[in-house]
């Protein structure tokens with residue numbers, strides 16, 4: 001087991017997939033006590049704009065959509081294999097300049113079947129654990145991003161509605177709002193959030209932001225409960241809104257070389 005642990009750490013520190021597999025094979029030839037090859041997951045490195053990888057019903061994207069506002073910086077995102085009934089992934093980034101602009105949103109998302117309205121979906125169980133290796137000067141959030149739209153074939157980079165659940169808020173970054181103040185403080189699934197509302201273009205954005213400066217590093221909930229809250233309190237039209245994306249990531253604004261790690265993320269839904 002010790003050899004396997006050392007191998008796993010070695011895998012994470014290498015930057016491209018092919019050499020890692022070779023390294024793993026070499027180690028296995030030389031160390032007969034290692035686990036079988038099928039349990040060794042090579043890290044997949046995604047370093048270019050929108051580099052993408054999908055496996056096990058999930059996708060991981062190195063999304064650098066706001067990078068042009070940076071004076072300098074770079075980011076790589078890594079798919080690290082299965083973890084329980086979900087996946088393990090991470091992202092290394094550094095961005096400088098324009099402190100209030102999002103540079104990137106490295107994310108992992110559930111691959112969805114089109115045409116399921118929120119009303120039809122009974123449950124959206126999810127669990128995640130995350131950490132940053134440093135918080136000093138890091139401006140970023142850690143947030144679920146869930147788009148819904150009346151058109152089941154809506155592009156998956158926006159929607160009619162955006163539901164965000166901010167588990168982390170580092171360096172004083174702000175959600176979209178009207179006037180900067182929360183519209184409510186609510187407790188859902190045992191976690192307390194300040195709720196912000198605003199528009200991004202014509203998209204209505206509801207951001208549930210963890211209250212009281214306490215980042216939620218380990219989260220487990222049914223996201224349907226957040227939609228239920230919006231149905232009850234904000235006339236959210238669940239019978240005509242289709243689920244378009246169901247993902248979690250970190251919106252990176254600025255900061256020194258930082259590593260965002262997600263040792264486990266799972267997101268399921270049932271209709």
Ligand SMILES: *[C@@H]1O[C@H](CO)[C@@H](O)[C@H](O)[C@H]1NC(C)=O
Nearest residue numbers: 059109110111112156244245
């Ligand atoms: C989002 O759209 C892109 C491009 O059309 C596609 O490659 C990707 O699989 C889509 N993601 C999901 C979760 O459907």
Ligand SMILES: *[C@@H]1O[C@H](CO)[C@@H](O)[C@H](O)[C@H]1NC(C)=O
Nearest residue numbers: 065102157158159176200201
């Ligand atoms: C606004 O929406 C666009 C997609 O339409 C998205 O790329 C961008 O991240 C959103 N801006 C914010 C601040 O959330």
Ligand SMILES: *[C@@H]1O[C@H](CO)[C@@H](O)[C@H](O)[C@H]1NC(C)=O
Nearest residue numbers: 092093133134257258259260
């Ligand atoms: C955090 O991770 C980044 C990227 O791997 C690394 O460059 C940096 O040195 C790490 N910082 C600390 C404080 O460990």
